[in-house]
Every structure is written in C-alpha cells, then in structure tokens.
Amino acid sequence: MSTNVATIDDERTYEDIYAQGVIVDPEPGVDHNVRIREVKKSFGSFDVLTGLNLNFPDNAITTVLGPSGTGKSVLLKHIVGLLEPDSGLVEVFGQDLWRINDKDRQEIRKRMGILFQDGALFGSMNIYDNVAFPLRKHTHKREAEIRKIVMGHLDEVGLTKAISKFPGEVSGGMKKRAGFARALVLNPSVVMFDEPDSGLDPVRTSLLNDLILRMHAEHGGTYVLVTHDIRTARKVSDYVGVVWKGKLIHYGDTEEAFNSDMPFVRQFLSGDSVGPLGMD
The missing domain is CATH 3.40.50.300 (P-loop containing nucleotide triphosphate hydrolases)
Structure with missing residues (x-):
C-alpha cells in the first residue's frame, strides 16, 4: 500500500x-x-x-x-x-x-478507540471495571458477555492477574496496557x-x-x-x-x-x- x-x-x-x-x-x-x-x-x-x-x-x-x-x-x-x-x-x-x-x-x-498519555483510567474503578466501562455505557450486552470480552482483551495485554487492582496500585506501563485494552473493547x-x-x-x-x-x-x-x-x-x-x-x-x-x-x-x-x- x-x-x-x-x-x-x-x-x-x-x-x-x-x-x-x-x-x-x-x-x-x-x-x-x-x-x-x-x-x-x-x-x-x-x-x-x-x-x-x-x-x-x-x-x-x-x-x-x-x-x-x-x-x-x-x-x-x-x-x-x-x-x-x-x-x-x-x-x-x-x-x-x-x-x-x-x-x-x-x-x-x-x-474509534483512543489511548491517552496517562491511560486516563478512572481512579475509583479497578482495572476490570475501567476496561468494561465502554461496553456497559454504549452497549446492551449482558455481564457474562461483557466479562468474556473484557477478560479476552486483558489477557491480550497481560493484565488478567491485575483485574482487581486500582490505577493507583499499578505501574505506568500497566496503566497504558489497561488503557489499550479499554480502547479495543468496542472493536x-x-x-x-x-x-x-x-x-x-x-x-x-x-x-x-x-x-x-x-x-x-x-x-x-x-x-x-x-x-x-x-x-x-x-x-x-x-x-x-x-x-x-x-x-x-x-x-x-x-x-x-x-x-x-x-x-x-x-x-x-x-x-x-x-x-x-x-x-x-
């Protein structure tokens, strides 16, 4: 191309x-x-x-x-x-x-998805809920389907063991990866x-x-x-x-x-x- x-x-x-x-x-x-x-x-x-x-x-x-x-x-x-x-x-x-x-x-x-400089995660939400947020806000999917999508993307970025952690508890690189996963959840x-x-x-x-x-x-x-x-x-x-x-x-x-x-x-x-x- x-x-x-x-x-x-x-x-x-x-x-x-x-x-x-x-x-x-x-x-x-x-x-x-x-x-x-x-x-x-x-x-x-x-x-x-x-x-x-x-x-x-x-x-x-x-x-x-x-x-x-x-x-x-x-x-x-x-x-x-x-x-x-x-x-x-x-x-x-x-x-x-x-x-x-x-x-x-x-x-x-x-x-469209966007990854901001600092990840732009919600400090009051854990990693899982941050990534799930666009699906809950913009779709009518059931929680079981949301979980499958979210966990799939968290697995892709290597964060399945950090789903319960909050942004203040993880490194800058992990915040970026969580932000990337969130940017991809709406395909x-x-x-x-x-x-x-x-x-x-x-x-x-x-x-x-x-x-x-x-x-x-x-x-x-x-x-x-x-x-x-x-x-x-x-x-x-x-x-x-x-x-x-x-x-x-x-x-x-x-x-x-x-x-x-x-x-x-x-x-x-x-x-x-x-x-x-x-x-x-």
Whole structure:
C-alpha cells in the first residue's frame, strides 16, 4: 500500500514547503477512514493548525511526528470530534464530523478507540471495571458477555492477574496496557494513541511497541499514533507524517522518512541540534 504526495515544483524551496505544507493525494484503490483537509485551528491569538492536510490509510499504522506545540494532540482531538476546526474538513468514515448532528457524531465515536498519555483510567474503578466501562455505557450486552470480552482483551495485554487492582496500585506501563485494552473493547475501526510511550523507560516502551504491532496484526484497523519517540516511530510505523508549525511538511513510508533529505525532517529524526528547528 502506498500514497502519492502531491508533486513539488523543482523551483519550490524547502522554505516554501515549511510555509505552505504538502498535500497527500490518496492512491486509487487505497481506502481512508480518516481524511483531514486544510484544517485550521486557533486558540485566541495562537495558531495551532494552520492548514493541515493528511489522509490516513486503512489497515496501517501511521505515526505523526513533530516538535512540542505543533498541533499533534490537537489533531487527534479533531479526529475524535472533541474539537471543531475553525475551517477545513474532518472526514471520518465518509462523513464530515461537523455537518452531522451530535447523535450521529457520538455513534461515530463508538467506532474509534483512543489511548491517552496517562491511560486516563478512572481512579475509583479497578482495572476490570475501567476496561468494561465502554461496553456497559454504549452497549446492551449482558455481564457474562461483557466479562468474556473484557477478560479476552486483558489477557491480550497481560493484565488478567491485575483485574482487581486500582490505577493507583499499578505501574505506568500497566496503566497504558489497561488503557489499550479499554480502547479495543468496542472493536473500533480507528485506534488513536496520544504519546503512548510518555513516561515509560526504554524497555517498557519497546514492549508497548511490540504490543501495538501484535494487536494491529490481530485486529487490523486504522492506527494513528502521535509520539516524540523516534525509536517508536521507526519500529511500529507503516507511514510517517511530519508536522511543523501546524502543517504537514513530509509524508511517506517509514524508510522514506528516515532517509529524507529535507533538512527539518533529517534534523528532527536524528535529534541533531543543527538545522531549521531551534529553541523558539
């Protein structure tokens, strides 16, 4: 599976790309459950997304990279329908999220799962009840069926022995795995990860990456991952999009991204102090 990036004129400099961004044109025959087109979002005088274009291929893991404050997490909130763009199109499952009513938007959300940075578990619920929560809230399944689904996903993430523990009693890595299990219980077509490796040591980050790859291989779906961790991006990604100053400036398969000649992409992925990205 591949996607074509809109052709860049030979005379167009990298500075022009940084200023204008690029548009990813989907290849015919490749499905995209999530499409973002010219999305802009500001908070007061702070422009976060400044014309972002990106389509996410189905049944693939796409990682969005970029410096802090460049709009990656805000992008996820737009996809899940928690933020409305100032302008532009957010299309999920063929529907513009902001041209449908609240009820229909809520139905679309049920087809998406999200793993937040800290797992976002309810502190007053044990691990089992946290994972069961979406099923109890959004379905009419009986408890016996809920238990079968929940225990199946907890087994996948290695938490069957921790079902009675509360979030305050488990490690950060266990919270992430519980959050991942909860994100999967409604069998979503789109799963989003907001800095899943945040706060984890390198070994547990690698183990979480293995889990993401294994779950995607087993369940399929469109996985959208936001991270700062370059090792995570290299390990799990089918495609990599690089965002700077609220625009997409590079998109391609993982090998292409890590072999890019674009100064910003090369600097960011190598962690070099010399390049367009500074402290400002």
